[in-house]
Amino acid sequence: MVALEPLAEKVRALNRFDMGNFVALMDGERSLGAVHEDVARELLAYPEAVAVDLGRREVRLRPGSAEERTERFAAMAAGMHEAGLVPGWRDELFAAQRGFGTEPVFLIERAAVPVFGLRGYGVHCNGLVRQPDGSHKLWVARRAKDKATYPGKLDHIVAGGQPAGIGLMENVIKECGEEAGIPPELARQCARPAGMVSYRMELPDKKQLKRDVLFCYDLELPEDFVPTAVDGEVESFELWDMDDVMHAVAHTDDFKPNVGLVLIDMFVRRGYVTPDQPGYIALVKSLRALDCA
Amino acid sequence: MVALEPLAEKVRALNRFDMGNFVALMDGERSLGAVHEDVARELLAYPEAVAVDLGRREVRLRPGSAEERTERFAAMAAGMHEAGLVPGWRDELFAAQRGFGTEPVFLIERAAVPVFGLRGYGVHCNGLVRQPDGSHKLWVARRAKDKATYPGKLDHIVAGGQPAGIGLMENVIKECGEEAGIPPELARQCARPAGMVSYRMELPDKKQLKRDVLFCYDLELPEDFVPTAVDGEVESFELWDMDDVMHAVAHTDDFKPNVGLVLIDMFVRRGYVTPDQPGYIALVKSLRALDCA
Known part of the structure; x- marks a missing residue:
């Protein structure tokens, strides 16, 4: 907590x-x-x-x-x-x-x-492994050090922009294969949509405005599946306790920022933060000020 | 779907x-x-x-x-x-x-x-039973015919207003016992917070404005647990396929209206509706126009 x-x-x-x-x-x-x-x-x-x-x-x-x-x-x-x-x-x-x-x-x-x-659109997958008590661990990717954006930062097991002309689930399945070596039939079976988040951020040094809608997926993977970096964009995958994920999101800049947003939404949805904690309503409100269409 | x-x-x-x-x-x-x-x-x-x-x-x-x-x-x-x-x-x-x-x-x-x-506050629990494929069935309560409000309507397995002076989880555990015969230790183990919804509704005939914040909980119950109506407010409990729940929420007025809101949020969170369906963004936005504090 x-x-x-x-x-x-x-x-x-x-x-x-x-x-x-x-x-x-x-x-x-x-x-x-x-x-x-x-x-x-x-x-x-x-x-x-x-x-x-x-x-x-x-x-x-x-x-x-x-x-x-x-x-x-x-x-x-x-x-x-x-x-x-x-x-x-x-x-x-x-x-x-x-x-x-x-x-x-x-x-x-x-x-x-x-x-x-x-406005940009993307799909972000929380790679989860269910534990006997119903809680989950999370697969965490570390981005390659030679990536153009956010080199070395922590990332989702699978995430990507949404190209025109294909469905969101189709894109999830494609990215699952390309980024983590998840076979299509496993991806289709494990991936469940879980909502969306959005953000709007000024990048003052670049004079840009980033406006993204991220479709969130939970990917509940079997315990014995180990993701593999296929396309060279990921350096390694590690299975993390959720407490460690929460600590890293809250107290470090180790995660790519928009990944943190999807993770915070997941903490809310799956009860890793609770409404009895002070500031819960404000946090949920801030997550849901959807600038999107 | x-x-x-x-x-x-x-x-x-x-x-x-x-x-x-x-x-x-x-x-x-x-x-x-x-x-x-x-x-x-x-x-x-x-x-x-x-x-x-x-x-x-x-x-x-x-x-x-x-x-x-x-x-x-x-x-x-x-x-x-x-x-x-x-x-x-x-x-x-x-x-x-x-x-x-x-x-x-x-x-x-x-x-x-x-x-x-x-502004009123309440706790609403989705009583879920996990199926082998990872999907869930839902426990549906039918309100007693002599209830003052919404007699005979379909309801959550457990739901209630939030009294002053006790915690939300404490209230969930209390209501679990009173409304569905769920023992405290089972309630504590199964109930996970899952977010919140809110609504604001004018009741023109009564000249009232109902403004509610509902804290949503998922209660993943063991397959062999059967809820029992304890306090006379519920006539019966039935375990429903989610497709039937979705159909009833979408196409009938059988559910108490604010229960429908919490269920729709659950359909989004748990992927029973998908972002590839037309109108998804608008639906999620409408769910999250939080009027709350």
């Missing part, structure tokens, strides 16, 4: 932003995202893709088909990358959507998603 | 209110509750307890100690009961609080709680 205030602080750290620094990214009357005002100023160089109105604090998409807009954003993202406004490059296309499961408004290089404050 | 829209409609039905019909119940600068404007007008008859300012749409508690206010509210509630403004009488004192676990501002007869729009 840990005190709830350090957990609440981790949730707050994932929800720090000053929307006064951002202008809206609009498609007609619909808001799709948000762009830092300094970045918006640079977007004046791409009039074929967007109309920048700093007075009204808006960046408006030019009309066009999804294909046309995808082309314009590809050119814009490439130019911004060269100018240092899109740090990193993943070579992976992401769908900008009005809401989860709706038709893409355009596709865009993944690294540019938080530059435009677009 | 049921469609999510009928479940979402059940959640919406528990969150219908027009705050324009209500005036704030204020203790200094803090809002404690809300009183229907027609009821507020009648409260002009109790100037020793409250100051009614219909122009500012406020009912203000007179200063005083918790004991003094409890006495004033007792007199007011009794008068209101005679006048038909507090229908029913439970002979049970409830603590009006600024937030859960804080010192009572005053105590008041339970039947008057929604008349003043005070």
Whole structure:
């Protein structure tokens, strides 16, 4: 059992932003995202893709088909990358959507998603092993030291962004195989959806806004199954007592931050924190201030 | 698997209110509750307890100690009961609080709680029996036909309001014994907190505002345990397949409405509904628009 205030602080750290620094990214009357005002100023160089109105604090998409807009954003993202406004490059296309499961408004290089404050979606799996008393241990992954993001941090047994065009469970099963060597039939049998969390975080040094919806899955694995790092993104897997997981989430920065959020949700759902502890209602509220669609 | 829209409609039905019909119940600068404007007008008859300012749409508690206010509210509630403004009488004192676990501002007869729009707290236990495939069946209670509220409706195996002065888990264990014949040691071992839900509902015919925070518990009971109705409030217990539970919650009014809310939260937590179903995000959001403190 840990005190709830350090957990609440981790949730707050994932929800720090000053929307006064951002202008809206609009498609007609619909808001799709948000762009830092300094970045918006640079977007004046791409009039074929967007109309920048700093007075009204808006960046408006030019009309066009999804294909046309995808082309314009590809050119814009490439130019911004060269100018240092899109740090990193993943070579992976992401769908900008009005809401989860709706038709893409355009596709865009993944690294540019938080530059435009677009909502991202992912799946996160708690790898659990049931103990005789009904409680669980958790499989903890350590990220490879050469990963571009959060090298060496602790992670879920399986987690990944949601690509367009496949189902969430399909993605879970695919990532289970790629990241932890879990055979598809075992993944299908063990993985159960368990809700969702979301967060919105300003990355001030990058002038980005990260807005993620994470679909949570509990993966209750058989006692004799041992995950194996398949794709080189994970250095090792270890089976942890939940008390140690809770302590690390609450009192260290060892876990990748958004993994902590999914774990805190799991602590609530599975009773590792209890409503008799001071601050429970505030913690649950903070977890559930869902910025999502 | 049921469609999510009928479940979402059940959640919406528990969150219908027009705050324009209500005036704030204020203790200094803090809002404690809300009183229907027609009821507020009648409260002009109790100037020793409250100051009614219909122009500012406020009912203000007179200063005083918790004991003094409890006495004033007792007199007011009794008068209101005679006048038909507090229908029913439970002979049970409830603590009006600024937030859960804080010192009572005053105590008041339970039947008057929604008349003043005070926040109520309760514990609701999902009585689960684990199946070999990891899924669960649910113990369903049928309320006695002579119960004052929701006679004959389907209910949780154990549920109850939260009295002042005892812990939530303590209350769960007590109610487990009183309502379902679950021995304390078994209750302590099986009951795990699993989060919370809340709702705010106007009862227009009664001119009341019901604002409840329900702490959810999963009670994973051994296969060979059979609950027994102890206190006469339950007619019978039956072990239901979760598909039948889901169907009844979605497509009938057989369950007591706030029980449905806790069950829908459980369907989400335990993967009986999945994020690949249309409307999942909206359903989860609607469940988590927490009006609570």
